[in-house]
Amino acid sequence: MTAHVGIVLISHSRALAEGAAELARQMGVGEVEVRAAGGAEDGGLGTSLDLLETAVSEADQGAGVVVIADLGSSVLTTRTLLEDREEGGTEVVLADAPFVEGAVAAASAAAGGADVAAVTRAASEAWDFRKT
Amino acid sequence: MTAHVGIVLISHSRALAEGAAELARQMGVGEVEVRAAGGAEDGGLGTSLDLLETAVSEADQGAGVVVIADLGSSVLTTRTLLEDREEGGTEVVLADAPFVEGAVAAASAAAGGADVAAVTRAASEAWDFRKT
Amino acid sequence: MDTYAWMVRFAELVSADAERLTRLDSAIGDGDHGSNLDRGMRAAAEALSADLPPGKVLMTAGRTLVSKTGGASGPLYGTALRRAGKALGDASEVGAAELGAALRAALEGVQELGKAEEGDKTMVDALAPAVTAYEAAAGEGLATAARAALDAAEKGAEATVPLQARKGRASYLGPRSVGHQDPGAASTVLLFRALAETAASS
Amino acid sequence: MDTYAWMVRFAELVSADAERLTRLDSAIGDGDHGSNLDRGMRAAAEALSADLPPGKVLMTAGRTLVSKTGGASGPLYGTALRRAGKALGDASEVGAAELGAALRAALEGVQELGKAEEGDKTMVDALAPAVTAYEAAAGEGLATAARAALDAAEKGAEATVPLQARKGRASYLGPRSVGHQDPGAASTVLLFRALAETAASS
Ligand SMILES: Nc1ncnc2c1ncn2[C@@H]1O[C@H](COP(=O)(O)OP(=O)(O)O)[C@@H](O)[C@H]1O
Ligand SMILES: Nc1ncnc2c1ncn2[C@@H]1O[C@H](COP(=O)(O)OP(=O)(O)O)[C@@H](O)[C@H]1O
Ligand SMILES: [Mg+2]
Ligand SMILES: [Mg+2]
Ligand SMILES: [Mg+2]
Ligand SMILES: [Mg+2]
Numbered sequence: 183m184t185a186h187v188g189i190v191l192i193s194h195s196r197a198l199a200e201g202a203a204e205l206a207r208q209m210g211v212g213e214v215e216v217r218a219a220g221g222a223e224d225g226g227l228g229t230s231l232d233l234l235e236t237a238v239s240e241a242d243q244g245a246g247v248v249v250i251a252d253l254g255s256s257v258l259t260t261r262t263l264l265e266d267r268e269e270g271g272t273e274v275v276l277a278d279a280p281f282v283e284g285a286v287a288a289a290s291a292a293a294g295g296a297d298v299a300a301v302t303r304a305a306s307e308a309w310d311f312r313k314t
Numbered sequence: 315m316t317a318h319v320g321i322v323l324i325s326h327s328r329a330l331a332e333g334a335a336e337l338a339r340q341m342g343v344g345e346v347e348v349r350a351a352g353g354a355e356d357g358g359l360g361t362s363l364d365l366l367e368t369a370v371s372e373a374d375q376g377a378g379v380v381v382i383a384d385l386g387s388s389v390l391t392t393r394t395l396l397e398d399r400e401e402g403g404t405e406v407v408l409a410d411a412p413f414v415e416g417a418v419a420a421a422s423a424a425a426g427g428a429d430v431a432a433v434t435r436a437a438s439e440a441w442d443f444r445k446t
Numbered sequence: 447m448d449t450y451a452w453m454v455r456f457a458e459l460v461s462a463d464a465e466r467l468t469r470l471d472s473a474i475g476d477g478d479h480g481s482n483l484d485r486g487m488r489a490a491a492e493a494l495s496a497d498l499p500p501g502k503v504l505m506t507a508g509r510t511l512v513s514k515t516g517g518a519s520g521p522l523y524g525t526a527l528r529r530a531g532k533a534l535g536d537a538s539e540v541g542a543a544e545l546g547a548a549l550r551a552a553l554e555g556v557q558e559l560g561k562a563e564e565g566d567k568t569m570v571d572a573l574a575p576a577v578t579a580y581e582a583a584a585g586e587g588l589a590t591a592a593r594a595a596l597d598a599a600e601k602g603a604e605a606t607v608p609l610q611a612r613k614g615r616a617s618y619l620g621p622r623s624v625g626h627q628d629p630g631a632a633s634t635v636l637l638f639r640a641l642a643e644t645a646a647s648s
Numbered sequence: 649m650d651t652y653a654w655m656v657r658f659a660e661l662v663s664a665d666a667e668r669l670t671r672l673d674s675a676i677g678d679g680d681h682g683s684n685l686d687r688g689m690r691a692a693a694e695a696l697s698a699d700l701p702p703g704k705v706l707m708t709a710g711r712t713l714v715s716k717t718g719g720a721s722g723p724l725y726g727t728a729l730r731r732a733g734k735a736l737g738d739a740s741e742v743g744a745a746e747l748g749a750a751l752r753a754a755l756e757g758v759q760e761l762g763k764a765e766e767g768d769k770t771m772v773d774a775l776a777p778a779v780t781a782y783e784a785a786a787g788e789g790l791a792t793a794a795r796a797a798l799d800a801a802e803k804g805a806e807a808t809v810p811l812q813a814r815k816g817r818a819s820y821l822g823p824r825s826v827g828h829q830d831p832g833a834a835s836t837v838l839l840f841r842a843l844a845e846t847a848a849s850s
Contacts, residue, residue, distance in 0.1 A: 194340075198333025198414065201352070205327050205384070208359065208476040209618060220333070227340065228684070228718030252337070252414050254816050255720035257445050261761055262714055262723040278446040280412035282330065282384050290618040309441060313389050314410040340678040341820055360482070360516030386614050387518035393559055394512055394521040422820040 187292040187301045188215040188241030191285050192234050192260055193252040196221035202282050206289035214292045216285070217241040229259045238263070238274055246273035246298035248288055250305055252281045273298050279305035319424040319433045320347040320373025323417050324366050324392055325384040328353035334414050338421035346424045348417070349373040361391045370395070370406055378405035378430035380420055382437055384413045405430050411437035447540040447588055448648055449500040449531075453507045456640035457487035463636060470629035474616040478517055479629040486515030486523070500540045504531030504548070518614055519630055522556050522569060523637075529555035542588040549577045549595070560613060567611040567623060569630030572602040576638050592645035596638040603631035649742040649790055650850055651702040651733075655709045658842035659689035665838060672831035676818040680719055681831035688717030688725070702742045706733030706750070720816055721832055724758050724771060725839075731757035744790040751779045751797070762815060769811040769818060769825060771832035774804040778840050794847035798840040805833035 189206060193199035199220025206216045219237035222228030234249075241247045251257045260276045267274060275298055277284060284305035291304035321338060325331035331352025338348045351369035354360030366381075373379045383389045392408045399406060407430055409416060416437035423436035460467070460483050467480030490507040498506065508527030511520050530548035534540055540548075553573050562568040564575075579598035583591040604627070611623040614630070662669070662685050669682030692709040700708065710729030713722050732750035736742055742750075755775050764770040766777075781800035785793040806829070813825035816832070 193333065193337075193414075195333040195336050197329045198337060201325065201327040201330025201333050204359065205325075205330060208326075209615070222718040223716075226718075227336065227678075228680075229722075230718065231715050231723075251445055253418065255718075255723065258720050258723035258761055259714075262727060265727075265761075276446060278444055280441075280443075281414040282325075283412055286385065287618055290620075294619065294622045309412075311412075312410055313383060314408060341817070354516040355514075358516075359476075360478075361520075362516065363513050363521075387516075387521065390518050390521035390559055391512075394525060397525075397559075419820055422822075426821065426824045 184295070185243035185245040186214045187245045187296065187298055188217065188238075188243055188247040189285065189288050189292060189301070190217050190219055190234065190237045190241050190247055190249045191281070192219040192229060192237070192249060192256040193281065194221065194227050194229055194256060195252075196225055198252065198281075202285045205282065206285040209286055209290040209293060214289050215241045215243055216289055229255045231259050231263060234259055234263055242272050242274075244272060246275070248292070248298060248301045248305060249274065249276045250279050250281060250284045250288060251276065275302050277302045277305035278309075280308050280311075283308035283311050316427070317375035317377040318346045319377045319428065319430050320349065320370075320375055320379040321417065321420050321424060321433070322349050322351055322366065322369045322373045322379055322381045323413070324351040324361060324369070324381060324388040325413065326353065326359050326361055326388060327384075328357055330384065330413075334417045337414065338417040341418055341422040341425060346421050347373045347375055348421055361387045363391050363395060366391055366395055374404050374406075376404065378407070380424070380430060380433045380437060381406065381408045382411050382413060382416045382420060383408065407434050409434045409437035410441075412440050412443075415440035415443050447500065447545050448644060449503040449534075449540065450494055450496045450498065451648070452641055452644045453487075453494055453503060454491050455644055456637055457491040459636040459640050460484050460487045460633060463633075467629050467633055470627055470632055473626040474611060474619055474623045475629065476517075476615060479519060479633065482515045482517040483519055483523070483633055486511040486520055489514040499534075499536060499538055501531045501534030501537060501548075504528070504534065506531075518560075519569070519633070522560055522630070523633075525555040525559045526552035526573070542584045542591055545588065546577075546581050546584045546591070549580055553577045562613040565609060566613040567606045567609040567616060567628045567631075568613050569628070569634045571606045571609070571628065572599040572631040572634035572638075575599065575602040576634070588648075589642075589645040592638070592642040596635070596642040599631075599635045599638040603627060603635045606631045649702065649747050650846060651705040651736075651742065652696055652698045652700065653850070654843055654846040655689075655696055655705060656693050657846055658839055659693040661838040661842050662686050662689045662835065665835075669831050669835055672829055672834055675828040676813060676821055676825045677831065678817060681721060681835065684717045684719040685721055685725070685835055688713040688722055691716040701736075701738060701740055703733045703736030703739060706730070706736065708733075720762075721771070721835065724762055724832070725835075727757040727761045728754035728775070744786045744793055747790065748779075748783050748786045748793070751782055755779045764815040767811060768815040769808045769813040769830045769833075770815050771830070771836045773808045773811070773830065774801040774833040774836035774840075777801065777804040778836070790850075791844075791847040794840070794844040798837070798844040801833075801837045801840040805829060805837045808833045
């Protein structure tokens with residue numbers, strides 16, 4: 183049994199990141215690590231590079247990590263993390279995806295054994311979901 | 315000063331709905347009612363028509379309510395509510411929108427005095443956001 | 447047709463099979479269909495009483511399901527039963543023809559709400575053939591028609607196994623949804639088993 | 649150029665103007681820019697010491713800003729300062745030309761990260777003209793170039809008022825973002841005011 187791709191959800195709000203992770207885990211049947219990096223370090227609204235770094239390393243099971251971000255500063259924080267990473271570590275990718283829908287799609291794909299590229303693609307395809 | 319359109323966020327997870335509401339309220343500068351209908355009645359994962367009904371009536375300030383739903387059963391629960399509503403009450407509309415991005419866009423639009431149609435449109439346009 | 451007995455029996459069958467339904471939902475969903483429907487139908491059975499008119503029984507059960515189920519199956523079964531109840535109207539007796547019209551209304555309600563077609567791997571794949579089979583056999587009486595509906599529902603549910611889900615939560619799995627029976631189709635079989643048993647014993 | 653004094657002065661100016669920055673952000677954002685940047689620059693000033701090499705000072709301030717700011721301005725200013733610090737390298741003395749190259753690198757970093765162009769109503773609208781003005785005046789020495797940069801930053805920030813935001817949180821407001829100064833552009837003015845004051849007194 184090989185490792186699954188991990189998922190990290192970075193949001194301005196701790197509750198939002200944790201709620202989305204809770205939902206995504208439902209689809210992952212427990213084998214996928216879905217980690218939340220929500221809120222500022224003090225728990226208020228904001229984004230934290232340190233929380234993101236911790237979440238990424240916890241989500242990493244050796245098969246890479248896909249990060250999904252909610253709004254502007256979550257995206258910028260993630261890009262900053264990616265720029266800082268040493269070459270040669272596990273693959274970490276920022277997916278272009280709607281936050282909740284992308285998280286659920288990514289966790290589903292990861293649970294099915296998809297690699298980083300396929301999980302990222304599944305997350306992005308969530309832009310095509312429709313609700314009416 | 316006329317009433318603002320209210321926003322209701324229905325999700326499987328209470329934390330998710332409340333976190334998204336918290337984020338959306340940041341853009342609404344306090345004048346927009348953003349209500350969360352998250353989780354099943356017992357607080358676990360699920361959706362509740364009763365919680366949705368309460369949230370809609372609390373969000374309603376007389377200018378109508380736009381509902382944004384996360385996944386399948388939230389959408390179905392909302393459609394059921396809409397079908398049951400009496401003609402002639404305030405306008406309640408289900409937006410086709412990504413949950414978090416749509417919530418923030420809808421709250422921004424509502425804070426600017428947009429009507430139900432314009433708030434719904436703003437929420438839907440969030441499908442066009444890109445994050446990379 | 448005693449719709450009260452039908453609903454009570456449906457609640458019993460769901461309760462007895464809740465674990466199996468949940469297991470099916472674990473494979474291609476979030477593993478709660480059995481407990482969802484059990485919660486909903488328990489509440490529905492409690493909300494019912496034998497002296498309600500047949501249509502009112504279904505409307506009440508439907509409304510309770512919508513409120514108490516907590517998953518997609520709540521609004522779906524809830525709408526089905528409410529539409530069926532509405533179709534029965536105030537009638538105090540329900541014959542084979544009236545029940546056929548009610549079942550057709552139930553199917554239409556589910557499809558209007560959930561937008562699923564046959565082949566999308568949902569409860570519609572059991573419900574649609576069951577309604578059609580019922581209608582075809584309605585001339586032979588309620589018990590026969592209900593039995594035909596049950597057979598068709600069973601075949602329909604079986605036939606969801608090789609399908610790829612295109613609606614509901616299982617659609618997130620894409621091709622990985624193939625090879626498993628749809629839980630909502632499986633619970634629809636129980637709805638028709640309850641109907642067949644009730645019709646046979648009346 | 650004493651980059652340590654520059655950063656400490658920037659922290660002071662941000663602290664003094666935090667309320668104004670936050671008020672600007674309340675109009676077209678979430679009302680936290682002043683407190684974000686104040687938090688970040690306080691932490692940065694604490695993390696610094698006067699005996700670090702000039703490039704290292706900016707790198708350390710940038711890293712701290714990224715970690716501690718809590719809003720979009722954290723990664724943006726953080727990247728700006730880190731890129732500037734990297735451009736200065738290990739040099740123990742920083743002249744007008746070196747600082748010009750560092751400021752250019754800062755601007756490039758901000759644009760790479762945030763993808764904003766001039767006219768999008770962001771800090772880039774103050775930073776880009778400031779860097780250009782600095783470069784144009786660099787031959788006349790650090791103090792003159794820094795003063796030119798400050799003037800250009802002020803004009804650039806003023807000029808964001810009639811613009812509609814196309815990047816960052818304010819872009820959610822669409823046309824309603826018109827008529828307000830961008831908070832990030834306003835804080836960029838403080839960065840150049842701190843630079844001009846430091847350059848003038850050295
Ligand atoms: N759009 C839909 N149309 C028809 N049936 C659907 C639809 N979405 C879901 N279903 C049915 O609902 C079942 C799942 O019910 P349940 O597990 O209770 O809800 P949830 O997916 O919210 O957890 C599926 O197996 C499927 O038969
Ligand atoms: N993509 C971007 N490119 C350049 N500057 C940006 C971008 N996004 C935001 N900004 C700047 O950041 C400022 C807001 O900072 P701040 O309020 O601290 O962050 P947040 O918007 O996360 O609350 C804006 O006024 C703008 O100048
Ligand atoms: Mg389920
Ligand atoms: Mg469920
Ligand atoms: Mg802000
Ligand atoms: Mg903020």
